[in-house]
Amino acid sequence: MIDLEAHRARVLAAAAQLPPVELPLTDALGLVLAEPIATRWPVPLFDNSAMDGYAVRGADATEGAVLRVVADVPAGSADDPDLGPGEAARIMTGAPVPSAADAVVPLEATAEGTEVRATPPAQITVTAEPKPGAHIRREGEDARAGTEVVAAGTRLGARDLSSIASAGHDRVRVVPAARVAIISTGSELVPPGATPQRGQIPESNSVLLAGCVREAGAEVASVHIVPDDDDALRAVVEGLDVDVVILSGGASVGSFDVVKSVLGELPDVRFDKVAMQPGKPQGFGTLPGGALAFCLPGNPVSVAVSFEMFVRPALLQLAGVAQIDRPRVTRRALAAWKTPVGRAQVLPVVLEGNGVRPSARGGSGSHLVASLGRAEAYALIPADVERVEEGDDVIVMELT
Ligand SMILES: Nc1nc2c(c(=O)[nH]1)N[C@H]1C(S)=C(S)[C@@H](COP(=O)(O)OP(=O)(O)OC[C@H]3O[C@@H](n4cnc5c(N)ncnc54)[C@H](O)[C@@H]3O)O[C@H]1N2
Numbered sequence: 001m002i003d004l005e006a007h008r009a010r011v012l013a014a015a016a017q018l019p020p021v022e023l024p025l026t027d028a029l030g031l032v033l034a035e036p037i038a039t040r041w042p043v044p045l046f047d048n049s050a051m052d053g054y055a056v057r058g059a060d061a062t063e064g065a066v067l068r069v070v071a072d073v074p075a076g077s078a079d080d081p082d083l084g085p086g087e088a089a090r091i092m093t094g095a096p097v098p099s100a101a102d103a104v105v106p107l108e109a110t111a112e113g114t115e116v117r118a119t120p121p122a123q124i125t126v127t128a129e130p131k132p133g134a135h136i137r138r139e140g141e142d143a144r145a146g147t148e149v150v151a152a153g154t155r156l157g158a159r160d161l162s163s164i165a166s167a168g169h170d171r172v173r174v175v176p177a178a179r180v181a182i183i184s185t186g187s188e189l190v191p192p193g194a195t196p197q198r199g200q201i202p203e204s205n206s207v208l209l210a211g212c213v214r215e216a217g218a219e220v221a222s223v224h225i226v227p228d229d230d231d232a233l234r235a236v237v238e239g240l241d242v243d244v245v246i247l248s249g250g251a252s253v254g255s256f257d258v259v260k261s262v263l264g265e266l267p268d269v270r271f272d273k274v275a276m277q278p279g280k281p282q283g284f285g286t287l288p289g290g291a292l293a294f295c296l297p298g299n300p301v302s303v304a305v306s307f308e309m310f311v312r313p314a315l316l317q318l319a320g321v322a323q324i325d326r327p328r329v330t331r332r333a334l335a336a337w338k339t340p341v342g343r344a345q346v347l348p349v350v351l352e353g354n355g356v357r358p359s360a361r362g363g364s365g366s367h368l369v370a371s372l373g374r375a376e377a378y379a380l381i382p383a384d385v386e387r388v389e390e391g392d393d394v395i396v397m398e399l400t
């Protein structure tokens with residue numbers, strides 16, 4: 001038996017970040033930026049109006065002043081009309097402020113008000129004097145030209161993409177998402193909607209894994225359901241062109257454990273007993289083409305837990321994400337439960353206030369798939385603990 005941390009360390013040592021690629025900005029959501037982005041120009045690009053109103057020379061725009069409207073500057077206009085004493089230009093939000101103006105009087109601060117007009121009035125009466133610079137958004141006040149707006153290593157969210165677009169870039173260098181193949185093995189498996197005959201069960205691991213892979217930001221390249229037949233599995237594995245393969249089932253010591261028999265032949269794949277529950281039988285290694293192969297035990301809760309402890313951190317590391325672990329917090333156990341001696345337990349739990357309780361009534365069985373959907377977190381119980389008592393503090397990894 002090896003311990004959970006040793007297996008995890010072996011996995012992470014093999015999961016090197018994928019080489020960066022250049023992608024259109026619109027395809028980069030959720031990916032990690034490989035090089036910093038600097039703005040090509042100041043943001044805002046030019047002094048512009050924050051309000052629909054009138055650009056004025058502040059000295060003229062005292063309360064009650066009547067100003068002649070000599071120009072009209074909508075957003076997108078390249079005009080820079082000259083303003084003489086007593087003159088104003090109608091201006092819309094986002095339009096460049098004329099060089100001669102030093103304040104904007106909003107429509108609401110004129111006697112003419114907010115009535116919609118196709119053309120500006122000939123003159124306006126100012127009802128509230130603007131402060132110097134009022135309602136002018138200054139060139140470069142958010143970022144000067146050349147300033148870094150998004151740092152390398154950032155996992156790009158929608159707001160980052162908008163900063164990059166405004167900085168004048170439509171392509172970015174990012175670490176691509178890992179492409180993942182999912183293989184479920186087992187002659188007992190039938191499609192989820194089919195009515196199982198005696199001995200058969202609905203296939204759920206590929207559904208679970210595809211969801212977990214996508215939730216981790218990686219790409220599901222293909223899904224294969226393979227019977228317990230060495231040649232069939234070998235043919236599927238040899239036909240893959242992906243970064244990661246996740247297999248489930250057939251990893252133990254049974255007579256039909258195809259994954260162990262087919263991948264166990266490979267020089268760089270190793271099968272271990274890991275001191276954890278669930279998830280004891282684990283295979284991991286590199287396929288001849290370079291893809292990482294995870295051979296997870298078939299029980300659905302074992303698959304979920306193994307994904308969380310080994311596959312997810314590896315997928316995040318491949319994708320260049322710095323923070324590969326979920327936050328861990330201490331919570332109170334609201335019930336007692338047994339834990340296996342000498343194996344770290346990863347128990348699906350539900351959250352209740354500041355406490356947790358096992359999500360399955362049956363406790364920690366790796367086959368308790370119906371209640372897996374209720375789990376909101378995993379309680380991580382060290383190998384030397386034999387029993388969790390009600391009221392004990394436990395370390396919890398929240399899944400949301
Ligand atoms: N003699 C021993 N038997 C077992 C040991 C052991 O140490 N000695 N370990 C047990 C543990 S722990 C686990 S975990 C399982 C792992 O077995 P396998 O990886 O070989 O998985 P299977 O036998 O193929 O399946 C186990 C279980 O899960 C169901 N299953 C499999 N695939 C799916 C799927 N895609 N969707 C839904 N359910 C699936 C399968 O029907 C079995 O019930 O071995 C123990 N045995």
Ligand code: MOO
Pocket residue numbers: 276277278279280281297299302366367
């Ligand atoms: O390790 Mo198995 O996953 O206990 O059920």
